[in-house]
Amino acid sequence: MKTTAILLCCSLLLQAIVEVISFTVFLHKRNRVSHVVLLATEEEESGDESRRYRDQAEQLREQIRAMEAELGPTRQRSYSPPKQEELEPEDLEMSLRGKRILVAGANGRLGSMVCRYLLRNHPQTEVVAAVHYVGENSPTSRGYGRLSYEVGAEDGVGSLGPAWSEERDATFTYDPEVMQNYNLQNLRLVECEFLDPVQCATVAEGCDAVIWCATDFNGNLPRAVSGLNVAFLFRAVASPDKGRVEVEGLQNMLGALRQAQLDKKRQNQFSSDFFSKAKGGSDPINFVLVSTDANAFKNTETPFGSFYGIKQRGEDLMKEEFPSLTSTVLRLGRFDDNFVAEDLPIEMTDAADDSAGQERLINRRDAARAVVDALTNESLVGKTLNVWTKAR
Secondary structure, three states: OHHHHHHHHHHHHHHHHHHHHHHHHHHHHHHHHHHHHHHHHHHHHHHHHHHHHHHHHHHHHHHHHHHHHHHOOOOOOOOOOOOOOOOOHHHHOEOOOOOEEEEEOOOOOOHHHHHHHHHHHOOOOEEEEEEEOOOOOOOOOOOOHHHHHHHOOOOOEEEEOOOOOOOOOEEEEOOHHHHOOOOHHHEEEEEEOOOOHHHHHHHHOOOOEEEEOOOOEEOOEEHHHHOOOHHHHHHHHHOHHHOOHHHHHHHHHHHHHHHHHHHHHHHHOOOOOOOOOOOOOEOOOOEEEEEEOOOOOOOOEEOOEEHHHHHHHHHHHHHHHOOOOOEEEEEEOEEOOOOOOOOOOOEEEEOOOOOOOOOEEEOHHHHHHHHHHHOOOHHHOOOEEEEEOEEO
């Protein structure tokens, strides 16, 4: 009995397996037929598309043959190839349009005049006026009275409180009728200790050129002595290794400008205008160093060296250690605003070839004009020049 049941179960199982195998074979055959039909359809569609492309290509060939038959054997161009954008002559010249010029020593006798001349004669130029700064409420922070006066900030509507009142300060309000052409919106005032390289790097960032008017001297005497300035004298005695503005301060600013120029070149590499001139024209001379004519003063001795020795060291430093910067040295004659008129022709001679030995003078306004104009005079690059308007 048990054997019969087992045989029956095996028979049913075998029959089920046969049916499953038969169904699987059927599905496989149907899928193959479907795949063959699908391939045939795709080949037919692909063939149609290929025929369509061949027909289009043949039509183009026919059009080309027809055009060549019309042109004949001689083919002359009836058009001119597109020209590259040509630069205007003024775009090839040195210009201060759209440039940022830093004036070091902007609150000095010459620096303040330089700022004034830049603002009023180059309205599309940003002027960064860097004034001397040592510490908060320090006597060396002399205020900005000279710069304020020269640029015309005091030409507005003024008010002065009573002398017996606590509010006796003088204030000035912008007067558009009088000051609209002063371009004071282009002036940015910054405080800087030039003997600190970090501060120099900060103020020189983004600048295209520097006019160096900063000095530790009043004439040929150290300012600490000539002005009996205790703060300057204390700095010279307490920190003798801190350096001189004419040498270490100049070196800091030159290094800062060189880094600013490198940063500018790196930025321009990612600009679409890298291979074209800037809208403001060619860049000006990078650095104009204001120095002193060898016949302007007697040579005085200081703890750091002689007056002209310090000036010469600064000039040599700029040329020898910073050759990547375009520069010029202007040795100005002695300033005389009382007996030398303004707007006289500027005289320049090469310092190496000049042996006149005569005293040369110049009005500060003409000196400022000569210094600013030197920025865009390519013929002055690498030269050291004596500059004056009157000799005696």
